[in-house]
Amino acid sequence: MAKIYIILCALYIMVANATIVFNGNPVEANQANTQKTNQLLNIAKSQIGVREATGNNDGPQVVQYLAYTGNKKGEPWCAAFVSWVFGQAGYPQPRTAWSPSLFPAKRLVKTAQPGMVFGIYFPAKKRIAHAGIIEKIYHRWIYAIEGNTNTKASREGDGVYRKLRHKYSVNAVANWLPKEGGKYD
Numbered sequence: 001m002a003k004i005y006i007i008l009c010a011l012y013i014m015v016a017n018a019t020i021v022f023n024g025n026p027v028e029a030n031q032a033n034t035q036k037t038n039q040l041l042n043i044a045k046s047q048i049g050v051r052e053a054t055g056n057n058d059g060p061q062v063v064q065y066l067a068y069t070g071n072k073k074g075e076p077w078c079a080a081f082v083s084w085v086f087g088q089a090g091y092p093q094p095r096t097a098w099s100p101s102l103f104p105a106k107r108l109v110k111t112a113q114p115g116m117v118f119g120i121y122f123p124a125k126k127r128i129a130h131a132g133i134i135e136k137i138y139h140r141w142i143y144a145i146e147g148n149t150n151t152k153a154s155r156e157g158d159g160v161y162r163k164l165r166h167k168y169s170v171n172a173v174a175n176w177l178p179k180e181g182g183k184y185d
Contacts, residue, residue: 037115037177040089044133044145047085051159057148065147069097079131081147081160082117086176094176099131107174112137112167118144121171122155128171130155132163140167 053059057066058073065080066072068087080097087095094102094117102117112118114136119128132146142165150157153165 034177036089040085040091040115040177041133041135041145043088044085044135045162047081047147047160048145048162049160050147055158062147066097069095071097076148076155078146078148078155082131082133085133085145091176091178100128102131102176103128103172103174107176109173109175112142112170112173113175115177117174117176118142118165118170119172119174120155120165120169134173135162137167141165142167142170 047061050061051059052062057075057077062077063073065077065084066075068084069080071077071080075097076099077097079094079099079102082102083095083097086093096102099119103119109116112134114134116134117131118134120130121127122129130146130149132144132149135143135145137143144163144165145160146157146163147160148157149155149161149163150159151161153163
């Protein structure tokens with residue numbers, strides 16, 4: 001039993017400090033982010049556990065997310081959650097409750113990093129229909145913080161959760177973080 005524990009500890013240390021490859025580019029598993037990116041992620045993490053009041057896209061915090069984007073109680077809110085988190089961190093954009101709007105061509109990137117926004121395509125909708133914030137990346141896995149999801153990773157969820165998603169389930173990644181020097185394009 002002690003040998004298994006030692007092996008698991010050693011594996012954890014290797015994973016925590018590993019350089020991994022995502023879309024062909026190296027990314028630190030525990031990459032040192034800018035202070036603003038850390039602030040953004042801390043705000044997103046602080047919302048984990050928020051739940052809808054009745055399961056109808058409602059509840060005090062959900063209404064705040066929707067109001068931030070000019071939407072009303074009862075509307076889908078995954079993109080509103082993403083926008084609200086960015087707004088709380090002091091970013092002027094994005095500010096939308098429409099998940100496809102989070103992925104304009106000029107924001108799309110091939111290399112995912114913490115603090116970026118990911119989108120999942122739903123064939124039945126013929127569009128990206130769910131979005132969240134990337135917390136960290138390890139190997140082929142994205143640790144994400146998402147609103148309007150649930151334990152089964154549905155896009156019609158009941159709260160804010162930390163989810164583990166395979167990189168192949170992600171259709172697009174957008175960088176809404178400012179460029180070096182704090183400039184937006």
